[in-house]
Each structure stands twice: as C-alpha cells, then as structure tokens.
Amino acid sequence: MSQCGPAAVTGATLPSPYEAPDLYDLLFESFAFDVPYWLEVANTAGGPVLEVACGTGRILLRLLHAGVDVDGVDAYPAMLDQLREKARSRGLEPCVFQGDMRDFTMPRRYQRVICAFNAFAHCETIDDQLRALRCIREHLEPGGVLVLHMSYPSLALWTDPNGEPVLELQSTHPINGNTLQLWDTRFKNTVGQCQRSQIEVRELDATGRCLDSQRFETLQRWVYRYEFELLLRHAGYARWDIRGGFQNEPLEHDDQQMIVWAWKD
Amino acid sequence: MNESIATPYVDPALYDIVYSWYHDDLAFYRDLAKASPGPVLEAACGTGRILIPTAQAGVDIDGFDLEPAMIARLKAKASAAELKLRVVVADMRDFTMPRRYGLITIPFRAFMHLSTTEDQIRALRCIREHLEPRGSLVMNLFYPNHAYIAEHRDQRMLEREIVHPVTGHPIALWSTQRYDLVRQTLVADREVIETPEDGQPVTHHYRFTLRWVYRFEMELLLRAAGFTRWEVRGGFDGRPLLTPEDEMVWTAWKD
Numbered sequence: 001m002s003q004c005g006p007a008a009v010t011g012a013t014l015p016s017p018y019e020a021p022d023l024y025d026l027l028f029e030s031f032a033f034d035v036p037y038w039l040e041v042a043n044t045a046g047g048p049v050l051e052v053a054c055g056t057g058r059i060l061l062r063l064l065h066a067g068v069d070v071d072g073v074d075a076y077p078a079m080l081d082q083l084r085e086k087a088r089s090r091g092l093e094p095c096v097f098q099g100d101m102r103d104f105t106m107p108r109r110y111q112r113v114i115c116a117f118n119a120f121a122h123c124e125t126i127d128d129q130l131r132a133l134r135c136i137r138e139h140l141e142p143g144g145v146l147v148l149h150m151s152y153p154s155l156a157l158w159t160d161p162n163g164e165p166v167l168e169l170q171s172t173h174p175i176n177g178n179t180l181q182l183w184d185t186r187f188k189n190t191v192g193q194c195q196r197s198q199i200e201v202r203e204l205d206a207t208g209r210c211l212d213s214q215r216f217e218t219l220q221r222w223v224y225r226y227e228f229e230l231l232l233r234h235a236g237y238a239r240w241d242i243r244g245g246f247q248n249e250p251l252e253h254d255d256q257q258m259i260v261w262a263w264k265d
Numbered sequence: 266m267n268e269s270i271a272t273p274y275v276d277p278a279l280y281d282i283v284y285s286w287y288h289d290d291l292a293f294y295r296d297l298a299k300a301s302p303g304p305v306l307e308a309a310c311g312t313g314r315i316l317i318p319t320a321q322a323g324v325d326i327d328g329f330d331l332e333p334a335m336i337a338r339l340k341a342k343a344s345a346a347e348l349k350l351r352v353v354v355a356d357m358r359d360f361t362m363p364r365r366y367g368l369i370t371i372p373f374r375a376f377m378h379l380s381t382t383e384d385q386i387r388a389l390r391c392i393r394e395h396l397e398p399r400g401s402l403v404m405n406l407f408y409p410n411h412a413y414i415a416e417h418r419d420q421r422m423l424e425r426e427i428v429h430p431v432t433g434h435p436i437a438l439w440s441t442q443r444y445d446l447v448r449q450t451l452v453a454d455r456e457v458i459e460t461p462e463d464g465q466p467v468t469h470h471y472r473f474t475l476r477w478v479y480r481f482e483m484e485l486l487l488r489a490a491g492f493t494r495w496e497v498r499g500g501f502d503g504r505p506l507l508t509p510e511d512e513m514v515w516t517a518w519k520d
Binding site for chain 2: 154190192193223224226227229230231251252253254
C-alpha cells in the first residue's frame, strides 16, 4: 500500500528515472561526495562487500577499480546493463544481479553490505523496510555490518514549498555542451513521511532554448532516527550506531545525513 | 536557563488552575469508559480532571500517577465528592494493579513524558499485561508540526489569558518552547502570571519536557510491546489522521 495516498499528487504515473540510465548518469555519475567514505568502508571490511541498489555503478565501479571484492544488486535491469557497459569500457568485471532489496538471494555472504544515496527511501512501507533489512541481515557473515546512508528528514523538507518546481541540479552535457536542468516538483505528505517527486530533465542550448524534456516520478519514504532504531531491532540486528555524516560526526541536527551502522550479531 | 525549575506536577493546585479551561478530551474519554465492557484504568490520571467525572458517570475506574502530590489532591477531591476510588502512586513503566481492565487510557499526551524508546516499550508492555483479553489501550499525543516549530521555536508567546476560577483574578499563561528535532524533544518553559487587585503581578514558573513520537514509530513501538492490532485517528471526533495539525488518537488492542 502506498502511504502517499490522497494528500499527494494525482494523475498518471510517470516512468521511474531508473528506466533512463543514460540520463541518470549524465546527471549523477560525476557525484563523488560520498565515494571516499564508501572506499574506506569497503577497504576496511575484511571480507567481501555487497552494494544493495548499486544502480549504474557510480560507487560500485569505483570500489571495483580500487580492488575491492564487491558484488551488487539492483531492481532495474536497465541500470545494471548500463553498469556492465561502463565496466567493460573500463576493463572491469563486475558481479551484479537483478533483485529487489526486499527479497534477493546472492550466492555468498558478506562482511559488509552497503546501501548508499537514499536508496532505502524506496522502501515505502514498514513491511518493505523490515523485509529489506531482514534480507540484508541474512546476507551478512557473522560479525558483518550493514552501512546505510540516508538523509535525516529535516524541518525544511516539510516546510519548503509543496507542489512548486524547484531547480535541483544543473550541469553541462559532457558531449554536446548543452545545459541539463533537473526540476523537481515535490508533493509531500508529512504524516505519511513521504514525498512524491515529479522530475523534469530539460536540455537547453546555448541560447537557453529547450531542446528536450523528459519527465519521471519517484516516491521516497523518510525515516526518523528512533524509528530507524526500532526497524533494526525488529529486523533482528544486535546493535547499531547512527552517525551524523561522512566525517563520522554525531547526529545532532535535522539538516545532517544519517549513516546507520547495524551489526548482525 | 535555570535547570532547577519545577515540573507542573509538584504544585497540583496551580496545575488545576492552569488547566481549568481545558475540557476538549473529557467527553471522549468519559464516553469511551462508559462503553468499556470491563473496568477502566487511567494512567497518569493527575488530579482527576477526567477520572472524577468519569467515576461520577458510574464507571468502575481506577487510576495512578507518578506524582504523590497529584494523587493526594485527587483523593481530596474524591472524598469531597464522596467517591470511593482506587488511585495509587505508580510509574507507567512498571506498575502492578490487582486486577485487569477492559480499557486503559493515557489521556492528555502523558505518554510523551516517556523519554526513551526503552521507557516507551516498558510502559506499553506493562499496560498490555494489565488488559483483559480483547481489551484496548487508548491514548492521544500531538503530531509534531514542523511549520509551527519553524515559526515559533524559542519565542516567548502569550498562550492564553484566563480567569482564576476562585479569586477571579486575571491570569496570563506565557510559554517558551525549545525543540531538539533529532532527539524529538520539546522543552516547555511556562510562566503563570496572576494579577491581583493591587496590580502587583505574581509569577510562577514551571517546565516540562515532552518526547514526541512519529506515526510509524508508534506502530513499531506497539509491535515491539506485543500489540497485534492498532488504529490511529486524527482527533477526538474520529477523523482520519492527515495533517500535522491533527491530534493522534491511538487505539491498540491486546489481541
């Protein structure tokens, strides 16, 4: 059941941005803010690593390139195709499988499972969240850890304008030099802790004329700190530590990032 | 800030004056109690604002509160009204009553005095153990309103002007609320300013801390405490919970 029901947007459902991996990479492949952190997490794992929701490999391929023994799982075949193609051009041989984070099966167990870049927000219900956390836990070796990054749902998230297009990201097309703009129109349901985003990606030429426009839709379900601890408890994790960012700082303010460390046993 | 400011519960006479105007929840809890198939228990019953009129409506109702002063005042009011009540001093997290109940209530956001997940689960478990089969817990809590917090945090505000129920003196209730969004905690500093005929205002200060709970978080708490079925409404009138302005009214069934 979607918990972003009546108070959210109505109308036809648009495709997921994960069905357009070329465009996804044009916008996000250059993001590197979290890569050093995941390199450190993977390099100190002491065993194999699994990335859940690895997408087109923005992080996974960098780990692989650094010599990490890392596998990946993602729900979208198109994203994985893109990952494999990028890997080929870089001379890398990734081991990635199509699978839903709530119910996947990998042939081996891992010392660390990582879940980056708000991917866990795609679990829309408590049931989704618990199934995903349990499935991840089953894939951990004894002593293994889940490390998960998710933004803390800030006060600004709920008080910023609802239903108005916001220019979230602007970049330059690496091949033709055109301007790419990502416009995000958010429909927020505070009580349902979710936001439906209608995303429009526009390509503009040097004169500002719009050459192309593609529209997508995503749903994100946000999780508060104590709520996350309860989810981990229900999913069987033995202990956890929720940090406030990539510098390992304590979580003290609502505009911070949450980095969840959860130990299998 | 002066950390030694007392809670409102050590001065029950003042408490009764400060909340003398509030009745929004009375009919809801009294009618619920009247419809209960078994005896009723009110947790954090305070000075009996709800418990006494409920008992007077013929309900078999017990109560407890953490503060001896509140229970003492309740007992005084009950004996003045010639009511025989079982009310005791006890902690929500660890209480023992000699019987089981068809309905246990935690009115007036008292659940928000529990400051940790452990305390919350202990209280819910203890309540569940005191329910008869098919019995239910009913409680209300505010939903954290981020727009309100953004606008009013740290501001001293005149919350209400009332009239002293006995002396008739004007009383101004001022409030300053500080919020910790990550710890889900609100610290409220209240000033009760009474102005007698001589025009020299007398000010009482008190402070309380509330830990708010989000909707899905409460579902996980109830589940952790062994409840199997629950429902949340957006007000005492039974409307659905849709916006942060709504009051969360929870019902959880033992089985």
